[in-house]
Amino acid sequence: MVARRLSGAERLMAEAGVVALIAVVVAVFDLIPVGTVSLGARLALWLAGFLAAWLVYLAAARVGIAVARLMGLADYWGHALAVPFVGLAVTYGVLALIGGADAMFGAQFGAVWVQALLVAAGFFALFFVLYARAEQAPVQEAAQEAAPDAPAPPAPAPAVPGVAVSALHQRLEPGFPPILALAAEDHYVRIIADGKSALVLMPLAEAAALMPEGSGAQVHRSWWLAQSAVTGQRRAGRDLQLMLHGGMAAPVSRSRIPQLKALGWLSP
Structure with missing residues (x-):
């Protein structure tokens, strides 16, 4: 079964739901x-x-990610950097409630x-494991609205499809496979490789700018493709799609068709 990827808004709602569920468990069992x-009163409090x-963590994580990128580290280190500051904010808040400035x-x-650091670290570990498992799920095809009319014969696949070395790889875990495509998901970009993907907080244009010049092109407002990963094209109703290594399909904007034909990506 192919798992559908969560959008940025769905990820936020899922995180809020997990946090609320844990709060209920903590309150019920004291x-x-x-x-x-x-x-x-315990339910309302927790x-x-x-x-x-959690809202404080979201803000602190943005700062932590920026610091991690400045230091050349992967984004998850930015989330880890936010943990002590979240613990600090929680500590001041709790002490202010129970004893005012004297307790703070x-x-x-x-x-x-x-104690607050232990709780914050526990949440970090929980979400790290949840998202690590989610990233191992197969990537669902981008467009499945209609059966193809007449798929064009696929072009010969290169020995190593995708972009193996790029500035974007420096934002990812070591050994990340060659990049086949970039797909925008709200404020995030999903970096798609053969059998693996990663979600990075940045605009699609910024991610595409980190790829080697001439290695690919933006084919849709939400998609950038590596040219070596494209294996063919097909029609799905009135829409045109490009097929990628591994059987994935990406939509092509009508406004970009002339440019892609000029680059030799599409047949006349």
Whole structure:
């Protein structure tokens, strides 16, 4: 079974749902004691607290990713860099609720910060595992609206399809395979390789600019393809699609057809 990739908005909703579910479990079983407080009060406290901490993490992660890229590290290090700052924000918030300014700057700050760091690190590890598993799922074809009318004979596949070396590879984990295509998903770009993909927070134009000049072209407002990965073309109703190594298909904008014909990507 082929898994459908989540869009950026769906990823945010999924993360919020996981955070809320954990907050409910913590409240129901009183895993983080807060004294003699009713279940309803615990549910309100932990749902509001966990979701607020998650929102703080989203903001801190943006800064962490920028720092990681500046240092030449993969984006997931940026998420890790955000953990201590999220713990710091949670610590100040909790202490402000229970004791005001005196508690925020009192002797118990260190102990509460350690607890907040452990919770933040636990969430980081959970989402790291969830997204790592999701990235192993096969990539679904981009367009399946209609059966092809008359597929053109595929061009001979190159020995190593895709772009094996690029500036974009520096944003990915070591050993990432040759890149076949880039697909925009809201504020993210999915980097597609043979049997593997990765999601990076950047515009499609920025990701395409990191690919070697002349190695590919943008064929649609949401798609960039490596020329060596294109194996043929087909019609799906009135729409034109380019076939990629591995059987994937990408849509072609009508406005880009003349340019692609001039580049020799499309048959006359």
